[in-house]
Amino acid sequence: MPIYEYRCNDCQHKFETLVRNSSEPVSCKQCNSLSLQKLISAHAVTSGAPDTACGTAPCSPLPACGTGGCCPGMN
Template sequence: MPLYDYKCDSCGHTFEVNHRMSETPEISCAQCDSKQVRKILSTGGILGSTKMGQSDAPAPSPCAGGGCASGMCGLS
């Protein structure tokens, strides 16, 4: 079951709720019991990546032949 993030418009509290994608449950704030909550963008399901889906891996070298340190770089 997916985990959804919600934010209360009344008190600003953010919290998570587990429910099926096909469900639209009536959710109230766990802190102030307000029904004025909205679903917010969650990044909890993205593992091993950073902003906008970019990975932490370094960019590939433009030098396919072993890099500029070997003296074989065509860029220098």
């Protein structure tokens, strides 16, 4: 289940909430306002593995991004 972060437009309270059903209205945990700003969840941004060798190449000090490989002999 995704966790979403919201900021209340009325009291500026920030909170995270578990959304079981996207049609279910979310209200501020502090003032019960329905006027909320949905923020990008940090949990969602960090999920998944990188699709390049960038940062994962142990065999070369060269930047691997955009080169298609990390080892000179493997290209």
